[in-house]
Amino acid sequence: MNAAERLAGKEVRPSMLRIAVLEYLMHTKAHPTIEEIYHALHPKIPTLSKTSVYNITKLLTEKGLTKAITIDEKQIRYDADVSMHGHFLCERCGRVLDFSLTGISDGALDGFHIHTKEVYYSGVCKSCLKDE
């Protein structure tokens, strides 16, 4: 499903900017920050403002089209993959990597309404360890 269809599916009018932001997030696994999204799109869309990137990512996240990743306290990152998976922050290279998650038992929360689940790990990634 493409970006415009995803937006329409959540009753969000598919403006050019919204499509551009969601499409960009759909085509990267880098979990970019606002700053990175802005710098990636600005060359193609010179009128783009950083405020719009803030507004749009916030809207997309409220509508469940993207996820806000707050693994790094400094800046929020965004991910168009809203399926259940964990995030690993490498302290060496700064990258945020996905990892698959299975078998979390949250029976302790019986009777709770659970809206979001986030799993954040940090450490040093395989590739950085190899470079030593």
Place this chain on the structure above:
Amino acid sequence: MNAAERLAGKEVRPSMLRIAVLEYLMHTKAHPTIEEIYHALHPKIPTLSKTSVYNITKLLTEKGLTKAITIDEKQIRYDADVSMHGHFLCERCGRVLDFSLTGISDGALDGFHIHTKEVYYSGVCKSCLKDE
């Protein structure tokens, strides 16, 4: 083990303020913010500054005596229970509750060095649901 002993065990000089902050965190399950720690201790220690609360919580966390909980993007919360457990943020009452965690499989991260693991859920807690 009391606060002074825990500090000494990590080669942190057990000053009165450090003991007071760590002791406070050890005796609450509320995951307080800097602001809350400051307001709780200030009546007993009138000379306490908020900067010291920042410095001390940062030091304690670096030494592994406390954990920084970043489940709420607005403010960092602190927890003296550094054992593996999940945190649940209730959107209704704002409380952060502990829950026990078992069976997370992170085999996908073989070959990584894992330093921290955080599991953050959000939703509505049982007690708020009952109040409806």
Place this chain on the structure above:
DNA sequence: TTTCATTTTTGTAATGATTACAATAATAAG
């Protein structure tokens, strides 16, 4: 098309938690 209302986008200013830093106070060692 023209008009009008609504929505989207933009730029600037405000917010507020956290950090930097330098000065002061307390502590430990000699």
Place this chain on the structure above:
DNA sequence: CTTATTATTGTAATCATTACAAAAATGAAA
């Protein structure tokens, strides 16, 4: 007691994010 080191404090700076109002774009109705 003196001196060096560490701890604490207060103020100023930082910087990501939000608030807000103006401008631009869009859509519906005539």
